[in-house]
Amino acid sequence: MSENIESVLTEKRVFEPSEETARAARIKQADLDAMYGKAESDHAGFWADLARSELHWQKAFSEVLDDSEAPFFRWFADGELNVSENCIDRHLEDRGDKPAIVFEGEEGDTATYTFRDVHREVCLFANALKAKGVEMGDRVVIYMPMIPQAVFAMQACARIGAIHSVVFGGFSADALRDRINDCEAKAVITADGGTRGGKVQPTKKGVDDAIAGGCKTVSTVFVYQRAGNEVNMTDGRDVWWHEAVADQPAECEPARIPAEHPLYLLYTSGSTGKPKGIQHSTAGYLLNAVVTCKWVFDLRDDDVFWCTADVGWVTGHTYVAFGPMACGVTQVMYEGAPTIPDGGRIWRLTQNHGVTVFYTAPTAIRALMKLGDDFPNSCDLSKLRILGTVGEPINPEAWMWYYQVIGGERCPIVDTWWQTETGAHMISPLPGVTPLKPGSCTRPLPGIAADVVDEEGHSITEPDQGGYLVIKKPWPSMLRTIWGDPQRYKDTYWPKFDGKYYLAGDSARKDADGYFWIMGRIDDVVNVSGHRLGTMEVESALVAHEQVAEAAVVGIPHEVKGEGIFAFVVLKGERPEGGYDEKLVKELIQWVGKQIGPIAKPEDIRFADNLPKTRSGKIMRRLLRNVAQGKEVEGDTSTLENPAIIEQLQGRS
Numbered sequence: 001m002s003e004n005i006e007s008v009l010t011e012k013r014v015f016e017p018s019e020e021t022a023r024a025a026r027i028k029q030a031d032l033d034a035m036y037g038k039a040e041s042d043h044a045g046f047w048a049d050l051a052r053s054e055l056h057w058q059k060a061f062s063e064v065l066d067d068s069e070a071p072f073f074r075w076f077a078d079g080e081l082n083v084s085e086n087c088i089d090r091h092l093e094d095r096g097d098k099p100a101i102v103f104e105g106e107e108g109d110t111a112t113y114t115f116r117d118v119h120r121e122v123c124l125f126a127n128a129l130k131a132k133g134v135e136m137g138d139r140v141v142i143y144m145p146m147i148p149q150a151v152f153a154m155q156a157c158a159r160i161g162a163i164h165s166v167v168f169g170g171f172s173a174d175a176l177r178d179r180i181n182d183c184e185a186k187a188v189i190t191a192d193g194g195t196r197g198g199k200v201q202p203t204k205k206g207v208d209d210a211i212a213g214g215c216k217t218v219s220t221v222f223v224y225q226r227a228g229n230e231v232n233m234t235d236g237r238d239v240w241w242h243e244a245v246a247d248q249p250a251e252c253e254p255a256r257i258p259a260e261h262p263l264y265l266l267y268t269s270g271s272t273g274k275p276k277g278i279q280h281s282t283a284g285y286l287l288n289a290v291v292t293c294k295w296v297f298d299l300r301d302d303d304v305f306w307c308t309a310d311v312g313w314v315t316g317h318t319y320v321a322f323g324p325m326a327c328g329v330t331q332v333m334y335e336g337a338p339t340i341p342d343g344g345r346i347w348r349l350t351q352n353h354g355v356t357v358f359y360t361a362p363t364a365i366r367a368l369m370k371l372g373d374d375f376p377n378s379c380d381l382s383k384l385r386i387l388g389t390v391g392e393p394i395n396p397e398a399w400m401w402y403y404q405v406i407g408g409e410r411c412p413i414v415d416t417w418w419q420t421e422t423g424a425h426m427i428s429p430l431p432g433v434t435p436l437k438p439g440s441c442t443r444p445l446p447g448i449a450a451d452v453v454d455e456e457g458h459s460i461t462e463p464d465q466g467g468y469l470v471i472k473k474p475w476p477s478m479l480r481t482i483w484g485d486p487q488r489y490k491d492t493y494w495p496k497f498d499g500k501y502y503l504a505g506d507s508a509r510k511d512a513d514g515y516f517w518i519m520g521r522i523d524d525v526v527n528v529s530g531h532r533l534g535t536m537e538v539e540s541a542l543v544a545h546e547q548v549a550e551a552a553v554v555g556i557p558h559e560v561k562g563e564g565i566f567a568f569v570v571l572k573g574e575r576p577e578g579g580y581d582e583k584l585v586k587e588l589i590q591w592v593g594k595q596i597g598p599i600a601k602p603e604d605i606r607f608a609d610n611l612p613k614t615r616s617g618k619i620m621r622r623l624l625r626n627v628a629q630g631k632e633v634e635g636d637t638s639t640l641e642n643p644a645i646i647e648q649l650q651g652r653s
């Protein structure tokens, strides 16, 4: 099929689970088979059983899945429960004195909060919110550094049924203002400042600037004192967190929340237009958060879990603020840069806090890999038992390094595919059960009807033929809508296949074993002479060259081929003078030709010190496309981590 996306990358290595991990696994192959069987024969019933056994309900549900207004699905709609009660109160009796959060700041300061401590902090702050008139259904924006109070704030909102929206603390005041206004937030929760890279980031000032630009709905700004930097407090609007909780009772009844009540909004930028407020539900969302923590991370009572994601991203919601808390495990939280004071920080944190399950992003793995093996080798990482990755396809080289150097060839790597919109893991290996292939997220989890289909929506049965990644049945933690814009929800996620399948926006292929390989976003596809190539595969080939640390590939118009490939490359060593080195360009072009085939050879390559990335580490290909085509950079660059890099790429610095 010519319009299908052609796959050119073949990775043949397979890593079977060791006998030991297979024996230790919570879910065995037979259990997994039974789960698939049950989900296949009774999809809604499969999820209903889990919802009953995994969540604590204040009022049991009788309705399971309501699809009468598809694609606006409702799950467990007549039930009532409280997320905060499920995450905290449930553990007080058995685990009240167990550490819930072990926190470390960049300067080495530490703080430990037991579940009882978390309960107290959350109740106090929930009462403070109520005292300022925040009620069920009101929106509250959280703009904070990566400190435990960010989690307390999220949990406190959940406790009273306020809908929180976390805006990543590194976003600009403009980005913050747009989000506050889009959701018409009544209150903002922030901190004076946070510390990253040895510098204090003036978080509260960002809120002041945002509101000065016009945020009419905000009546209260809560300010947690963290960095001790000077801040302006506006009378009648701003209140210190510690003063707001001072007279509050340390008990706050968890509100009875209808299952479909929105738990939070999280804004993601689309390829065009204003950010989308992805709306998540209460019960369905929590259910997938909990079960994936158990299935994929195999979390148990004696685990120490560390997910390095900031609470500003969905990963920091599902796998910091909610999932691990609901499972009652101890987790590590770190505020600061991964390389302060040196490249060993992450591994020392892992060693010192006895981390057993570690979850991070490929971009972080590649960055740490670039610093060499000495840092991890000088730490005792023997307590680690499971490693995870998320956010983009992991190239096999980085996978192998993670597996060998960090995991000592002992720890399964769970390469988890999911999205802000899906709420929780969708496609992922189960540790100790699924044989691993570097670069593949393997198979859909039970109850997740993921598939790869062609333009007409037909399942692609031939192995290694690329197509659209879709989800064919609703699942509990799916987004419910885009806040305030149901039409955009329909247009974005259900535009094809008669609106029957959820369109993830990624291209993927399945191999002969039914393993899924994510090839990139649909709009990251380059069409060379009628062959649609996933950019990720070309990037992966480039990164496999010994001198290359990172690569990003975009399409440029080509007279003969339709589109040609243009590559941006970050070398392991110095950037060549002027960003160009003819000999190396030729060598790399040949290299890709050899790795993948002549079709994938880049037309040209430019070297840079870095790539333009969002704060969550995603390469902004839209900008690279502009640069490669010699155009001015268009559109929003406010979420860019390193704006100066654009100048360099354009050859202006």
Ligand code: WTA
Binding pocket: 268, 314, 315, 389, 390, 391, 392, 393, 394, 415, 416, 417, 418, 419, 420, 421, 441, 504, 505, 506, 518, 520, 521, 616
């Ligand atoms: C990409 C992050 C390959 C994918 C949880 C998806 C991945 C987008 C993987 C969602 C993975 C995420 N392998 N690609 N394991 N995980 N992606 O909303 O393109 O920030 O659509 O959610 O990241 O990014 P988001």
